[in-house]
Amino acid sequence: MNADLAVRASRFAVFPVEDYQGYVDRHPDATPYHRSGWLRAAEAGYGHTAWVVSAHRGDQLCGVLPLVEVKPPLGASSLVSLPFCDLGGPLADNEDIRYSLIEAARKLASTNRSNGVEIRVSGEPVDMSKAAEPLPAKVRMLLDLPESSEALFKQFKPKLRSQIRKAEKNGLTAEIRQDPAAIEAFYEVFADNMHRLGSPVHSLAWFSTLAQAYGDNLLISLVHEGTTVVGAGIVLTTGTRACIPWASTRAEFNHLAPNMLLYWTFLSHLADTGYRQFDFGRSTPEEGTFRFKKQWGALPTELTWQRLEPAGRPATESRNSSGTVSATSRIRRIVETLWQRMPLGVANWLGPKLRKYITL
Known part of the structure; x- marks a missing residue:
C-alpha cells in the first residue's frame, strides 16, 4: 500500500x-x-x-x-x-x-x-460520569471558546465570575505582552514558584529562545499588584488553538486571586482574537488542578x-x-523537601543544569 x-x-x-x-x-x-x-x-x-x-x-x-x-x-x-x-x-x-x-x-x-x-499523544475524551470505568492517570483539559469574551464570561457559573471580579476589586491589573522584558518578569515569578514547589526550574535561556522561535505565537500575561508582578503565564498558539504550558503566582499574594485574573486575561484575549480551543494542560483527575480547570468549563481528554x-x-x-509508583513518590517528596530548603540563588543556578534532562 x-x-x-x-x-x-x-x-x-x-x-x-x-x-x-x-x-x-x-x-x-x-x-x-x-x-x-x-x-x-x-x-x-x-x-x-x-x-x-x-x-x-x-x-x-x-x-x-x-x-x-x-x-x-x-x-x-x-x-x-x-x-x-x-x-x-x-x-x-x-x-x-x-x-x-x-x-x-x-x-x-x-x-x-x-x-x-x-x-506523547492525546486520546479520547473522558466521560467522568461512568463511575464503573477506571479513570486515566493523566488528562489534558480542553475548553472550546466562543466568538467573544463577552459570550465566554456569560457561560461561566456565578461563582467563577465573582472570583474574576474579586481579583479586579482587589486592585490587580493584567496585561499581555511579547517583549524580552516580559519574559524576564515572568521568569522571576516562575523560578520563585518552582523553588517553593521543590522542583528544578527551566533556564531563562530556554524561555528566551522559545519566545524568539515562536514570535507572535507566544503570549505572556503579567498580573500586577501595584508595581509588583504577582502572577505570570505563557500561552502558545497555532491555527485556532492555544495552550498554557506555564503559569505561576507568588504565594504571598494568592489571597488576592491573581490566578483567576491571569487565566481570564488569556481566555478573553484569545476568544476575541479568533482562537477556538484552549488547552489548560495536564492534570490528574479529581485533584486540585483538575478541579481548577474544570470550573472554567474545560473537559478531560486522555493523555497517553x-x-x-x-x-x-x-x-x-x-x-x-x-507511571509513578509509591516508592518513587516517596523519594520525590524527599527530594522536593531538600530542594525547597536550598537557597533560591543556588536552586536557580543548579536547577537548569538538571532540568534540561528531565523530559516531563
Missing part, C-alpha cells in the same frame, strides 16, 4: 523548516507544541539534537514526526516527541503513514543507540505516553503519562 512512500529521518537543522511548518499549519491535529519553534528552542536553549522523521510521496510531504534527542551525561539518550510538554507525536495524512513514521523513529533509536522512543523499544523490537505496553 505504501510502496511509493519514502520515509526518512533528518536532523531538524538541515530539514526545510518552511516545509515542516507548512505541514503543521495544514494539519487538523497539530498542537502549538508541534510548531518548529519547539524544536528550535530545544536545540538553541538546551543544546539537544532535534530530528524530523518525514514521509514523502514524490515531492509531496505527507507526514512528520518531530523528535528531540535528550542525552544525559551518563547513559543512553532518549528520543521524545515531545519533551518538556504534554504531547507531540506524529502528524500524517493517514494511519498507514503514521505507523511508518513511528517505525522509522524506532530505527533511528537503534541507529543512535538510544534507549527508546517516547510518543507510549514507550517504544528501538531496533524493531515489540513496543512495550502503552502507559498513561503518570
Whole structure:
C-alpha cells in the first residue's frame, strides 16, 4: 500500500523548516507544541539534537514526526516527541503513514543507540460520569471558546465570575505582552514558584529562545499588584488553538486571586482574537488542578505516553503519562523537601543544569 512512500529521518537543522511548518499549519491535529519553534528552542536553549522523521510521496510531504534527542551525561539518550510538554507525536495524512513514521523513529533509536522512543499523544475524551470505568492517570483539559469574551464570561457559573471580579476589586491589573522584558518578569515569578514547589526550574535561556522561535505565537500575561508582578503565564498558539504550558503566582499574594485574573486575561484575549480551543494542560483527575480547570468549563481528554523499544523490537505496553509508583513518590517528596530548603540563588543556578534532562 505504501510502496511509493519514502520515509526518512533528518536532523531538524538541515530539514526545510518552511516545509515542516507548512505541514503543521495544514494539519487538523497539530498542537502549538508541534510548531518548529519547539524544536528550535530545544536545540538553541538546551543544546539537544532535534530530528524530523518525514514521509514523502514524490515531492509531496505527507507526514512528520518531530523528535528531540535528550542525552544525559551518563547513559543512553532518549528520543521524545515531545519533551518538556504534554504531547507531540506524529502528524500524517493517514494511519498507514503514521505507523511508518513511528517505525522509522524506532530505527533511528537503534541507529543512535538510544534507549527508546517516547510518543506523547492525546486520546479520547473522558466521560467522568461512568463511575464503573477506571479513570486515566493523566488528562489534558480542553475548553472550546466562543466568538467573544463577552459570550465566554456569560457561560461561566456565578461563582467563577465573582472570583474574576474579586481579583479586579482587589486592585490587580493584567496585561499581555511579547517583549524580552516580559519574559524576564515572568521568569522571576516562575523560578520563585518552582523553588517553593521543590522542583528544578527551566533556564531563562530556554524561555528566551522559545519566545524568539515562536514570535507572535507566544503570549505572556503579567498580573500586577501595584508595581509588583504577582502572577505570570505563557500561552502558545497555532491555527485556532492555544495552550498554557506555564503559569505561576507568588504565594504571598494568592489571597488576592491573581490566578483567576491571569487565566481570564488569556481566555478573553484569545476568544476575541479568533482562537477556538484552549488547552489548560495536564492534570490528574479529581485533584486540585483538575478541579481548577474544570470550573472554567474545560473537559478531560486522555493523555497517553507510549514507550517504544528501538531496533524493531515489540513496543512495550502503552502507559498513561503518570507511571509513578509509591516508592518513587516517596523519594520525590524527599527530594522536593531538600530542594525547597536550598537557597533560591543556588536552586536557580543548579536547577537548569538538571532540568534540561528531565523530559516531563
